[in-house]
Amino acid sequence: QSALTQPASVSGSPGQSITISCTGTSSDVGSYNLVSWYQQYPGKVPKLMIYEVSKGPSGVSNRFSGSKSGNTASLTISGLQAEDEADYYCCSYAAGSTYVFGTGTKVTVL
């Protein structure tokens, strides 16, 4: 149950697109199309942004999109806005009916 690997930080200017990677193994990301992404502001509760690799919950901006290739999942934020500055975590369903979260990525809007 090792954490999925994410970059510690990613930054971009307003209007740009950024991508956050999430690398796991064949026991989690590589085996299941059950990767989700969460946004968390400091001191606040995590919010579901993407589920099942690329599906967006109702009410979440379509500027957020997800994809997966092999053992790596990705979250792309298009048209970056100041309000997107937050921590982002990936999560994958894993072998043994467990879950594993990513190490987290701090997104900074320059």
Next chain:
Amino acid sequence: EVQLVESGGGLVKPGGSLRLSCAASGFTFSSYSMNWVRQAPGKGLEWVSSISSSSSYIYYADSVKGRFTISRDNAKNSLYLQMNSLRAEDTAVYYCARSPSVSYAFDIWGQGTMVTVSS
């Protein structure tokens, strides 16, 4: 309004026990799997445990297996986490979270309850 409200956190000595509760409202609690996720101060999210809608299936992270017990009472719309043999590394905010069986994602979260293990 769909809502999850945790309670039961506090300060406990190493080796002690604590029971967390999570009260659900605004949805059919008995139709959803439920989970506990924790976050140590300044750290990332860590999945702790899951329980299926009818309590038939229960799973734990290796870090808490044998020490923590998840349970639920569908008649009371409540989720619980019994935590025994607590360690300093269990210090964290504990969130309860709902997961629809199809998506296996955590779509609704409570506000969290802080557990501090310290002498």
